[in-house]
Amino acid sequence: MSNQGIMQVFFDECDEQLSELESNLLALEGGEHNLEAINAVFRAVHSIKGGAGAFGMEELVRFAHTFETILDQVREGDLTPDATVLKAMLKASDVLTDLVRCARDGENVAVADVEIVMEQLNALNGTEAEKEIDESDDDFEIEFQPVPVCLDDIDCTDAGExxxxxxxxxxxxxxxxxxxxxxxxxxxxxxxxxxxxxxxxxxxxxxxxxxxxxxxxxxxxxxxxxxxxxxxxxxxxxxxxxxxxxxxxxxSLACGEAGIPDKVEAHLCNPAVGPADPGQFDAGSEHAETINSEAAVAPEKPSKSANIQATIRVNLERVEQLINLVGELVINQAMLEQQAEVAGLDRTSAICSGLNDLQKLTKEIQDGVMAIRAQPVKPVFQRMHRIAREAGEATAKIIRLVTEGETTEVDKTVIERLTDPLTHMLRNAIDHGLESPEARVRAGKPEEGTICLSANHRSGRVVIEIADDGAGIDREKVRSIAVARGLIEADTALEAEDIDNLIFRPGFSTAEQVSDLSGRGVGLDVVRRAVEKLGGRVSIASQPGIGTKITMSLPLTLAVQEGMLVDVADHTLVVPLAAILESLKPRSDMVNEIGLGKRLIKLQDSFVPLVDVAETLGFRKAGIDPTQGVALLVETPGGTRCVLLVDAIQGQNQVVIKSVERHFSRVPGIAAATILGDGRVALIADTEDLVAHHQSVPERIEPKLTAMG
Amino acid sequence: MPFLRHLRVLVVDDTNTSRMLVSSTLQEIGVLHIDFARDGRQALDKVMADAPHLVISDFNMPNMDGIEFLEAMRAYGPSSKTPFIMLSGKADRDLIQTAARCGANNVIKKPFTRQSLRAGIEAVVGRLQ
Known part of the structure; x- marks a missing residue:
């Protein structure tokens, strides 16, 4: 294997070791004073240093060496891992993470930070002088006197057999x-x-x-x-x-007999029986992204043996390809089923029962393939510890971040896109949720604020909660800000829950001065949008004086989606089920014309704008009579409610998502496409886009959608 | 060295990176049969089952470290004389003396280069090529 290839392996391994390092440091911080954790921490730093040395990454070696020296003292019992020491070590692990990243991406290292942390570490190490001794020790090092052996002997006796x-x-x-x-x-x-x-x-x-x-x-x-x-x-x-x-x-073979020409041998050199692969424990591809998928059911608290579960690394492309193929299989299976129905085959016939089995198998294959892409949320959660540390420092708050359900598995893509919203929510919870230590003491709470980050599976979705034990949402303040920003009228009657949800509205920011922490000019509306882009939902619950809990519910995968199949002017359209709140048959007394061709529907006590989907997408010149169609009440990621008017509902179905942007440029009002059971292509509606276009432009969108249908 | 083609080497290290670095150097030298273990315990099983001709092992590993592994290996009759080369990042007086007492054939300091690893192996088995 080339040096480049081994270096890639080294960096992959660094990631694992860094996460091992952090989780063990956190365990130590949590009061687990066991030698095993200290050893694991030492080994992680030691291994990074060793690998870095082999590739001549001097900066990394220098820092790892300093870190290792301190860890060695802790291991030897010369230094007690108290809060101060652990804090410095966690900081050091952050710097080490940065240094590894710099080495990988070839970026320049922010030397100042490295030096500061190095000094902090050295300060723990008693005195500089001790360090000198340490180094002079190296000079006095004795060389090992090699003990030669005669391998010829060993080998020839062997070969004799x-x-x-x-x-x-x-x-x-x-x-x-x-x-x-x-x-x-x-x-x-x-x-x-x-x-x-x-x-x-x-x-x-x-x-x-x-x-x-x-x-x-x-x-x-x-x-x-x-x-x-x-x-x-x-x-x-x-x-x-x-x-x-x-x-x-x-x-019998004499030792060292000349072989047959190498050419012939080369033909037979099959990797399967060639020299064993050094990566056999996680045998793998040299480059490319790899995913590491452990057995689907992971215990809540992984035991030691779970850590050494056999895993393989596979190129992500292969998994993607497999997922695509399974998507095709699902479509094909649905097609066959429909054909059998069209042909009027008896339900008890051999073909139909065979098709039933096929359906079951297809579903199982689909679940199995999806499970390959599933990864535990642990890496993302672990990253949050660092965010919490940094945010705590910036706001001078004392924070304890508790994570639960780290082994919960979610689709890789969902995990990747989860980091940003989660980071933002965590910063927000620290910045706005938790009170300052003084205020907490005044309120009779412990100085240390607790934030609990948890993940678990609930009815086919993954639910991530972030709960703080802060002051809760100051509803009066939120309300007055919302009024000041023109989000609501001064006299709007709102339930407590509605007020809480105002913080997700675009243009809302409670911080009186934008702190550089959660501020950054973006509000929680961005979080909401990001989560809803993933097909998820965000909700908030807050109790004054007790705390705030934000809950995100996300789909397990992005490759398939639950959708409502609807008829729109002779086309079949799919509306994502997650967006639909309810469907209804409008009565004429519910419809109100407000001019410019705009209509409102009266639902309970509020008026909701009506969007004629066929008209908006340009399938039809004029809108239909709402009483002849079906209305779907949808909520957009922005939080606006709207009614989509369609001709009829066909049913609910799981659809495989196919991007259209690869073949067409972005089509307004359309998120993606799918293939239906009968082989026809159906478009998946982008509800947010539909509503936005309806609101901004009175005329309909003018894409050449006929090309698609 | 014709015997290299028949030489069975066991490489023991807890990191994939080191295993690969060692094995790619061995392959360069011309060794065909390389087996791996990731800690002393696993290595000991392999020593007993496959009787390798040469063992190259890391010192700092989980479960069973290099010295413990060496001691166990020496205590087992068939492998009591198998050449053992230890790799270690920490190569101080203590460790070197312990390694010598336990019957190591060489200690190579980590981080190693292809050259230093090769030299360390040659010091034990004689010049290669």
Whole structure:
């Protein structure tokens, strides 16, 4: 393997070690004073240092060395891992993470930070002088006196047991007719030892004379093995009447006998039996993104044995391809089922019951493939510890971040896109949720604020909660700000829950001065949008004086979606089920015209704008009579409610999402496409886009959608 | 060195990076049969089952470290004389003396280069090529 390839492995391994490092430091911080955790921490830093040294990453080695020195003292019991020491170590692990990233991306290192933390570490290390001694110790190091051995001896006695067989093997046509293959037999021979193969193709006729089902090749095989002749004969046991075979024992192998030309050998060099792969424990591809998928059901608290579960690394592309294929399979299966129905086949017929089995299998394959992409949320959660530390420092608040359900598995893409909203929510909770230590003490709470980050599966979705024990939402303040920003009228009657939800509205920011922390000019509306883009929902619950809890519910995967199939002017359209709050049949007294062709629907006590989907997408020139259609009440990521008017509802279905942007430019009002059971293409509506266009432009969107249908 | 083709080497290290670095150097030298273990315990099983001709092991590993592994290996008759080369980041007087007492054949300091690893192996098994 090339150095470049090994370096890639090194960086992958660094990630694992860094996360190991952090989780063990956190365990120590949590009061678990066990030697095992300290050893694991030491080993992680030590391994990073070792690898970095091999690749000449000096900066990384220098820092890791300083870190390691302190860890060694802790390990030896010379230094007690109290709060101060652990804090410095956590900071050091952050710097180490940065240094690894810098080494990987070739970025420049922010030297100041490194030096500061190095000094902090050195300060723990008693005195500078001690460090000097440490280094001078290296100079005085004694060299190991190598103890030579004679390997020739060892080897030749071994080699003496090797026997050599000369095998001549000429298959007859019968051998192939019976489903055997000479290649397999030769491979099996190789499993006994080293083989040298020569193929005699002299009997091969020219192409115009060749008998396609004939057998013309003869192989001469020299086998060096410590197995006896019966083992060799065993391989040919089933084909001995279908070939001309002679096996003769040659001289035993003298040590260092010259081999057959390398060329022949090279042909047989099959990776399967070649030298073992050093990455056999996590054997893998050299580059490309790899995902690490452990067995689907992971225990809540992984035991030590769970850590060494057998895993393989596979190229992500292969998994993607598999997922695509399964998508096709699902469609194909639905198509067959529909055809069977069209053909009027009896439900009890063999074909129909076969199709039923197929459906079950397809579902299982789909779940299985999705599980490959599933990854525990642990890495993302772990990153949050650092965010919490940094945010705590910036706001001078004392924070304890508790994480639960780290082994909960979610689709890789969902996890990737989860980091930003989660970071934002955490910062928000620290900045706005938790009170200052003084205020907490005044309120009779412990100085330390607790934030609990948890993940779990609930009815086919993953639910992530972030709860703080802060002051809760100051509803009066939120309300007055919302009024000041023009989000609500001064006299709007709002339930407590509605007020809480105002903080997700665009243009809302409670911080009187924008702190550089959660501020950054973006509010929680961005979080909401990001989560809803993933097909998720965000909700908030707050109790004054007790705390605030924000809950995100996300789909397990982005590759399939639950959708409502609707008719829109002779087209079938899919509306994401997650967006639909309810569907109803409008009565004429509910519809109110407000001019400019705009209409409102009265639902309970509020008026909701009506969007005629067919008209907006340009399927039809004029809108239909709402009482003739079906209204779907949807809520957009922005929080606005709107009613989508469609002709009829066909039903609810799971759809495989196919991007259209690869083939068309972005189509307004359309999120993606899917293939229906009957093979037709249906478009998936982008509810947010539909509503936005309806609000901003009175006329309809003018895409050439006819090209799609 | 013709015997290299028959030489069975066991490489023991808890990191994939080191295993790969060692094995790629061994392959360069011409060793064909390389097996791996990621800690002393696993390595000991392999020593007993496969009787490798040469063991190259890291010192700092979980479960069973290099010295413990060496001691166990020496205590087991068939492997009591198998050449053992230890790799270690910490190569101080203590460790070197312990390694020598336990019967190591060489200690190579980590981080190693292809050259230093090769030299360390040659010091034990004689010049290669």
């Amino acid at each position: 090797f026997a050599r067989f000369e095998i001549s093997f000429r298959p007859r046509p019968m051998l192939y007719e019976n489903g055997n293959d000479a290649v397999y037999l030769l491979r099996e021979l190789r499993s006994l030892g080293e083989i040298e193969v020569q193929c005699d193709a002299d009997a091969l006729p020219t192409l115009d004379e060749i008998e396609p089902e004939g057998a013309f090749l003869t192989w001469q095989v020299t086998l060096h093995t410590n197995s006896d002749e019966s083992k060799v004969r065993e391989i040919f046991e089933f084909v001995q009447w279908d070939c001309d075979l002679s096996i003769s024992a040659g001289n």
